[in-house]
Amino acid sequence: MATEEIYFKHHELLLPKETHSQESLTFLARDFSFKDDDAIAVTYPKSGTTWMQEILPLVLSEGDLTPIQTIPNWDRVPWLEENRLKEVVHQLSSPRALVTHFPFQLMPQSFFSSKAKVIYVMRNPKDVIVSSYYFHQMAAFLEDPGTWEEFIDKFLEGRVMFGKWTDHVKSWKHTDLGDRIMHITYEQMIQDLPAALRLIANFLGKKLSEEVIKKIADHCSFKSMKVNIMSNFSLVPKMYMDADKSQFLRKGIVGDWKKHFSSEQLAHFSSTIYKELEGEHFTLPWNLSDTAEVADVHT
Template sequence: MSSFEELYLHYRGLPLPRGTFSEDFKYFEEFNFKDDDILVVTYPKSGTTWMKEILTLVLNSGDLTLFQTIPCWLRVPHIEMKAMAKHMEQLASPRSLSTHFLYNMMPSSLHTSKAKVIYVMRNPKDILVSSYYFHQMANFLEDPGTLDEFMDKFLKGRVFYGKWTDHVKSWKCAELGDRIMFITYEEMIQDLPASVTRISNFLCHNLSEDAIPKIAEYCSFKSMKDNKMSNYSTLPKETMDHDKSPFMRKGIAGDWKIHLNSEQQTLFTSAIRKELEGQNFSLPWSLD
């Protein structure tokens, strides 16, 4: 079994899997944002793929061509991954991009451009559970061990991309004015058509009345779970072993309630609250 040190490199304090990153971040640091770029920002397992798919269909007014023929990670590439450089250069404007990095790590061009940011938040208890299963099937990540062991690593930031609280604090305090939109995984589950409308309005991309329910239908969990361009099933088993756990597992809110016992819930909630003490923002859901 590979150790944490063997599996991860560190960039500005964040643990990143060596299997998907090079140690050269010059391309990222010099990345040039364009004024019409759209950046999806998430902490891992917060609805990244979901937002990528919605964004693709919103920008294409519900046309399914790209959605059904190009994998989501190529349509909306991660800007921190050097391997995606060529794909990003070939994208037509407006470009859809993504990142799991913190706000204070962003290239200077984000601040000088007019690029828009969509930040997706999710209840950290559900992120914990989803990430636990993802670590079981993603062979480029450290084996999670027991749920207790993994929760300890998660709270200490010994997981890829570090602490959830650091991520949320950095972007909640981002000085981007009306260029950033915050939306939650939970509100997308509760009313996806309304969320699609809100996203299209933020992007000033008018959709027809017919397009909104169509986008919501094709971006439903069942539809994406069956879409090979969304579900990562085309990747080799050596990268992601879907026999251990599917990449798209449940797509629900509140799954933590059947995984965490009362002691784990108390410990987790206490740790998160302590990390967020003194912040000038409130979370959109109760941690209890």
């Protein structure tokens, strides 16, 4: 299908028609009100969103497993911009856990007048694009990614849902939210999840015992989430997400990009990212130009 049949544009961002609509965006802008104790995980797609949909309810409830065992993640921690928010918002108990892929400037006015807190999760874009490539293959509501070579150009040019990775990161680095925002990386969480959970809990004002931290870490492991039908998207009909083409929770690792980029592709990818971040006051925690162990041939 053509791009215009799959997506519609919202402030130049491509949004999938299957999950988003003008009605859902209007509801967010006009009818939804943030509460001061809301916790919002913000991610560029394929940067740890599903992980945060598991983590936030457990931290906010101080380890109560009921939500992650009984409620699908898209209803337990709904996307602000998607159609489902209107259907489930009244079922959410405070403190509410929410997620969004929106850049900072598209957040609704009620967000800025609240004290709601944001956890921004950033992931190495080399792994983001690999995960996104496979997701586009299995998700019928997204445009076919084409070849890996073609998808690299689509990603870098922002011809994918929610636009350029660099624009998204810059928007959430340039905020005036002060102590309302916390930045963490996917890689930090992979390296030491209990330590990351302590940071998240402290940020949200939750004093969790080491026993509860361990309990949450165990239930938020990739292994646990992969077999949890409320978290692994296996409840979604095959016509929308075909697990035979690729599992939604595919690997959950750091460094899978090494099996996909050729040296030439990596040079093009990293130079483009770095050029778009020229003059920024922040630096990335990864060396995007690292060619160690890259594939001799690309897939």
